[in-house]
Amino acid sequence: MPTEQHRLPELLAPAGNVESFFAALENGADAVYLGLKQFSARASAANFTLKELSHLLPFAQQRQVSVYVALNSLVTAFELPALLDVLQALSDLRVDGIIAQDPGIFFVARHQFPRLRLHASTLAAVHNSAGVHQMEHLGAQRVVLARELSLEEIHQIARKTQLELEIFVHGALCFSYSGLCLASSYRGGHSGLQGRCVQPCRLHFQQGRKEGYYLSCNDFCALSFVPKLKKMRLSALKIEGRMKPAEYVAVVVQAYRRVLDASEDDEREVVAEAHELLLRAPARRLTGG
Template identity: 55%
Template sequence: MSTMSVPENFVKPEIVAPAGNLESFFASTEAGADAVYLGLKKFSARRLARNFTFEELSRVVRFAREKNIRIYVALNSLVFPGEIKELVETLGVLEKIGPDALIVQDPAIFYLVYNYFPDLKIHASTLMAVHNHLGAQELKKMGAKRVVLARELSLEEIREIKERTEVELEIFVHGALCFSYSGLCLASSFLGGKSGLRGNCVQPCRRLYRSRGETGYFLSANDLSALEIIPELKSIGIEAFKLEGRMKPAEYVYQVVSAYRLVVDAPRGKEKDAIKEGLEILKEAPGRKPTKGYFIQSKRKVNALDILAPHRSGTSGMWVGTVSRRNGNKVVVKVRQQLKTGDRLRPESTSGKEKQAFIVRELEKRGKRVDVANKGDTVRLVTGTNLEPGDKLFKVGSKAKNKWPSHSMLL
């Protein structure tokens, strides 16, 4: 990790957190997000999330304003000609609600906002694939106050863009990565007419493929995790760090925001301790195998094996225990991290082969049914999956009741 120091006059970057629903919005704010980005029921590149109605957005904006938290509306899908009337009506409503900015991909929205809705600010979406200072400068001319850079940039390239442009810059530092370049993937459209650029991606990159006699998830990228290089990213002077996750549950969002809040706020000389603590927090937010993505390159090349994990279909998860023996449809497990009924587990064999995931329906401790097993406990659990001694169990999700409010705090 670089030891580059942060300039004395440096302004701390925003942490921009995701909210696919009201629960995640509150999780983001309680964890310390400076700004929250969210989408409407239409014109969002995450249309499969629950998203927000105009009424919900209006309440969210009022709530956030009282807390000095900024709200960015992701109006970042491509727009068809037949949708222009509805788009104009949407922009009119948004101008009255007054979010802090719109995140935009389609040049048509740039044009309409710049000429007819001047009170609305624009942030250029990462889907515009801006990867150099010329692109950033051009978007500034088009009316963008901020540019969210493409994910496929190294630290050196980001630094060069920052030095050669005057527009605010934002970068993704955590979350899912696409196999294709930011905003240029047509695979979902090709396979079923569902465009990822219109929020309907069916994620063909996450599917199982066969090639040259082998099967694997050959296009499935690991999850970006730049927590360990936040001090170096701060030294570049980027205005905002963005966390992906509008399709993620509130618990995940809370943990990720908390980890990055800790590291971003760490004073000089305390970054290593903050990173260590932050990495422990991230263990409570199961994701795919972490990678620093394109940030770290050698001779302008990335390590493909660091970004791709062909043997895993999804989240790596948190290692919660190892199977010690099997008895019929029950297995005995020594618990490493807290385990609850309702948790979803992904088994992995001693050879690293992934097995069928399952949900914990029953837990037994010393012959009695329990709902929770803590670190160090030995428990029996029922499983329909063919598990063997030595198999590791990774928690990849939970059906535990959400602890965040929804509508009540906005009334």
């Protein structure tokens, strides 16, 4: 987990199933994040049982790849006993960190399972240095910044904290603010904050003669910005996609790995080649933000 300013940020890849896990490992990811059958904000992904996770961890450890477990849904009072069992198991397995948005998870983990490293999810909606400071107060060692930030805003936050910072560089965008959207609950009766988003923003809308996918965002692609991001004090560049197939994960990880490893003299050419490579990863139209 890089913290020194001169080191490259780690490339963090998604794994929604076993095949995607190995695709990330085999194509250059420095770290992988995944969810369990419970408490994941991607409940529709295949996800993993604790037993499956225990079998996969040695493969990551052999390659010196970190594994972070997303417990990034909101937790009800009735779910607290199950949460305690999961946290105990993850502590025993010595995973490299957990990703959470619920302050209750931070409190329980910090006081009862101090071995666990805590990462504040993008769903915690941290948009400024004050938010980073608050997450640090809760016990976070890393903060995943909100996707809505500009390069300059990210740079300013990085200058004002020694906490590890992580940003998304590729994948789906939400029409709303990270972690603050209630459209799924309103339109579909399922909470996106508990991993069951029905994505009403992807629907086709019609009013009179006007119609279209007005709320459906293009996918984010920050390949062209990676040379600048490498110079900031960032700990990780994150690829969204726990719902994506292994083939997608493999291609996107390859593309970002090439740009991260490119020398300054070769960056422009490598970025162009990486964009060509991304054409092999089926996705929505891409945008730089």
